[in-house]
Every structure is written in C-alpha cells, then in structure tokens.
Amino acid sequence: MSGKPEAGDFTGWLVRSDVPRIGTFACSDPLLNHYYEVSLRTIEGNLQGYLTDCPHREKCQWTGDLHAVAEAASYNFDLSKFFPKAARDLRTTLGIVHPHPQSSLPRDPRAPANVAGGRRLPHQARPDWGAATVLVPHTAWLFYGDTGIVRENWPVMEGWMAFLREHAVKEGIIEEGYGDWCPPGSNSEIDTPVALTSTALYYKSLHAMRDMANALGKSGSAETYAREAERIKAAFIDRFHNRQAGHFGTQTGTAMALQLGLYPEARRARVADGLVRLIMEKADGRYTTGIFGHRPLYTVLNDNGKADVTAHLWQQTGFPSLRFLTEKHGLTTWPEVPYDWPEGERYRRNSFNHPMHSGFAAVFHESLSGIRPDPAQPGFRHFILQPCFLPGLEWARADHRSPFGTISSHWKRDGGRIVWNVTVPDGCSASVRLPQASAVRVNVQPAPAPFVELTAGDHTIELL
Structure with missing residues (x-):
C-alpha cells in the first residue's frame, strides 16, 4: 500500500443469517425514516445465527436484548425458524451456571443462563433477562401462529415460571434483576426500581402463558396463570402507583404500566397525563428510558392521545434524543448513550451496534401504521388496525x-x-x-x- 487508505477505499459487506425481509415502512418525514433504517440495520447486522448483542465484540445472545427487540425484528424479518433455534439455545443452558453474585436466588435446573449463545456464559438468568424463556416462544406464536414452538417449550416455560413463583415472588413482587439497562448516560442513571421492571415482566409472562395455555387446550393452566396475574397486578399497583401524581414514578415505570394494563382501571387517562409530565416537566422534554421502557414509550403515548409528545421527542436534538443516538454515529444504535465521554473513551467502551435500543422500532408498524397481531387469532389470521396519524406527518x-x-x-x-x-x-x-x-x-x-x-x-x- 503506497499511502494511508481513505474511507472510500473500503467496501463493506453485510453478512447475516438468511432470513427473508418481510416488512417495510416509509413516511413523509426523512428523520423518522432515518430512525427506522438505523434500527433495522442494527437488528439485521446482529442476526448471526442468534441475535447477538453486537456482531464484532461480545457476540453474545443476551436474553434481555432478545426479548426487548423480538417484536420490532418480527415486523421486518421472517424469524419463524430463527426463534425456535433461540428457544433451543436457551434450553441448552438450563441449570449449568451459578447465579449472579448479587442474586439471592438459588441455582436451579429450571433456570437458563443470561446468555444463550455466544463467547461467554455469565451467570444464571436474572428474572428480567430470563423472561425471554417465555416471551420468545410467545412472540413466535403471536406473529406466526406457531403452536409447535409453544408445545416444544411448554415444560421449560412452566419450569421457569414455577422457579420464579417459588423463589423470587415475595408478596406479589420480584425484587431483583438487572433493571432498565442502559438509559441515557450510563447504568448509574437507571431511575426505575428493579422491582418494578422485573415484576412487570413477570406479569407480562403470566399473560403470555395464559394465552399459550389456551392455544394448547390447557384451560386449567390458563385459569391459574390468569389468577396469578391478577394477584401480581394488585401488588404492583399497591407498591408502585403514586396516586397523588397519577403515574408510576418514572417514564419507564409508567410506560410499562400503560403497555401492560398495570394501572387502576378507571385511571388510564390520568396515568397517561402523568407520563407526559414526567417527560415534559421532570425531564425537560427528553426521554430517560432504558432497554425496557424505550420499547413501549412512543406507542403508549400515541395510544393515549399524546402523539404530540411523541412528535416532540422525535424532533429533539442534543443529548439525550433519538437524533443524538442515530446521528452522532449514524449507522446503528448504541448500547450506552454517553454525553461526556471523550471520543477515544467512547470507542473503547461502546460497541455502537447494539440492538437493545432498536426495540422501539416496532412503533413504525404497530402505531404509525397500526398493524398489530391479535392473541385471540395469532399469526395475523385476525389482526388489529390501530394507527396514529402523527401530527406533522403527511x-x-x-x-x-x-x-x-x-x-x-x-x-x-x-x-x-x-x-x-x-x-x-x-x-x-x-x-x-x-x-x-x-x-x-x-x-x-x-x-x-x-x-x-x-x-x-x-x-x-x-x-x-
């Protein structure tokens, strides 16, 4: 080589699992198209036989990332063969690693690892990451009508839920997990109690188990999971709902409550108003959500008549904002969104290609276009059309x-x-x-x- 190469001297090739592209989205706002394309590039680049957390550094299928991005990925790629493999990968890790040093839960043969495929196998899954045990088969069933993956994994899913019920659930609450990982700034900025996100995901898993039990004709099991879900809902509201303020303390807590129906039945509008105040007043019109809160944030705003707040968030510049996340390094989404790291520190500590923050991209199909699966008739045999006609969008x-x-x-x-x-x-x-x-x-x-x-x-x- 006669001299220092320029960027234009290189050709890049995308190499990924051979899964068909089955979804498209476009709109009148080039910025929103950019958000969609960056998110899809991130997901696509991490389809490497399993959903890696980054395709070049850790190369691990972290189970929290997997279930956080499952729906956004399913709207756009045919993962009908991919998800059964992911579920099998989870099964191969049952009971083979020790719990996290900070975990109070025992080692158990019914619990998978936090990572199910990849370069390392760190610790037994904590309750929020291990939710993938249930939510991955449920997503495959919901999007593809695949009862085969449900039947194949039913004993494992029941075992995981029994493990949580026996060892993790105390008075209707699960106290431990990793929490709302990687909010803007760093993990030191997580403002949502771990107990809130872990309990909400347990509740989501109970509803998923109820739906899948009905699909298998297990009506008794479906009723059991439904009763347990009602008990968890009551405990969740009692513990986390701020009745005076109307919200659940943080953007993530309130967004997850609205997404999952974890609020007092007559107070949905007040909870949605509370979410707006948390964004516009407490956070100065910025988002503060991590892996679990960012996924539903924009959809629940749109569903509750707050699309103007979504439009505001999407047009923000500077830190933290989607524009900062997708334009500062504009090809893929990052795991951490640092504001004050020096450039050299950013590249040493950050992968810049991490799908956990691409889960929000489900909003483009499920909300801006309104296409949603119906658990009563999975695989889109019957589906819901509930669009948001976003202000400013033509x-x-x-x-x-x-x-x-x-x-x-x-x-x-x-x-x-x-x-x-x-x-x-x-x-x-x-x-x-x-x-x-x-x-x-x-x-x-x-x-x-x-x-x-x-x-x-x-x-x-x-x-x-």
Missing part, C-alpha cells in the same frame, strides 16, 4: 408479509381528511380502532366510528 405506509399474505396500511392527509388504504389478506379479517372523527366512510359507505370490522380485500377508509 403520510405513512407500511407492509408486513404475514403467514397468510401481505398486510398493507397506507394513509395520507388530503385537505381536511385522511385517506387510508388497507389490504387484508385472503382468509383473514381485521378490527379497525379509529381515533374519534367527525365522520368515517369505508369503501365510500358511512361507517360507525371508532370500531370497524374488515373482511379480506382492499379497503379505503376516509376520516372526515
């Missing part, structure tokens, strides 16, 4: 190739109305949940808002 379009065919959701503003074109695959149906509008027409005919039922075919919905 149009958005998304496609998702389900096991039954391609679902399309394309909307645009046209003067004072919104025109929304939807495709429901053959043999499928969809329930439309609309925001309040003065009038709605479906295929030119007046229709009742906010709920509309669609059969297979192409439909035009007008919000007037």
